[in-house]
Amino acid sequence: MKQQTVPEIELWYAASNGDAMAFGRLFELYFPKLFIFALKYTKDRCQAEDAIQQVFLKCWEKKETLKHINNIASYLHRSVKNELIDLIRRQVLYKKYQQQLCEVQQGVEPSVLQNTELSLRVGREAILSAAINHLSPQQRRVYTLSKERGWSYAKIAQEMEVSMPTVKWHAAAAFQALSRFLKNHESELFLFIFFFSLFF
Structure with missing residues (x-):
């Protein structure tokens, strides 16, 4: 994973202190790379984008803890991967309920x-x-x-x-x-x- 630059570290630290503009800049900076990475796990471009947005939202919600992250890129890539796994699991669960609904519907007037x-x-x-x-x-x-x-x-x-x-x-x-x-x-x-x- 590419080593983060000093500006990235400064943006990350500023975001952890509640700087929304710095956080938005981080989103712009990392989104393209994370999007390409996410597409390795899903062919659904919307799902990939949703996973990245979810990760950044969760980061913002717990921004005070971000100061302890040493490798920003690795953390974000790992978080996106985990988020995609959760999304896929939810899809499987949804399909299960859909199947159950279809079974219930069989033979009904x-x-x-x-x-x-x-x-x-x-x-x-x-x-x-x-x-x-x-x-x-x-x-x-x-x-x-x-x-x-x-x-x-x-x-x-x-x-x-x-x-x-x-x-x-x-x-x-x-x-x-x-x-x-x-x-x-x-x-x-x-x-x-x-x-x-x-x-x-």
């Missing part, structure tokens, strides 16, 4: 199945809507422009009159907040599937 699928879809949409409403105004705007309108980060940055790293930061923060909210409420849907399997 079409009308009942249609109503159940509608209920699940409405439930998912309601939970997602609630999650979006819990975002900060800036995060919500970035999410809406990116996911619902399909705007690029460059176009969003121009519209909001902020820098590209700022947009990426809000996008990453929104992703983190949505993930936490959905994770805390995912059991509601799984319980619904469970009780449905008991009665039908």
Whole structure:
């Protein structure tokens, strides 16, 4: 792994003291290398980007402890690898529940199945809507422009009159907040599937 430069160390130390601009610069500096590294473990470019954003968000949340990291590059690469492993595990778990749902659906009356699928879809949409409403105004705007309108980060940055790293930061923060909210409420849907399997 390439030895970090003095400016990188200074940025890392400044970030650990709560300097958001320094942290944003670190994100810009390491993202390209981490992205190439992440693609060795996943062919999904969105998944690779999400993993990197998650790692930086977690670093920011525990920024006070970053001063004790000796090799920045090694730490970030290892963290991205671990994050990807967790993402893949969650995907496997999700597919497992999807398979269980398919098994439950077999042999069910079409009308009942249609109503159940509608209920699940409405439930998912309601939970997602609630999650979006819990975002900060800036995060919500970035999410809406990116996911619902399909705007690029460059176009969003121009519209909001902020820098590209700022947009990426809000996008990453929104992703983190949505993930936490959905994770805390995912059991509601799984319980619904469970009780449905008991009665039908």
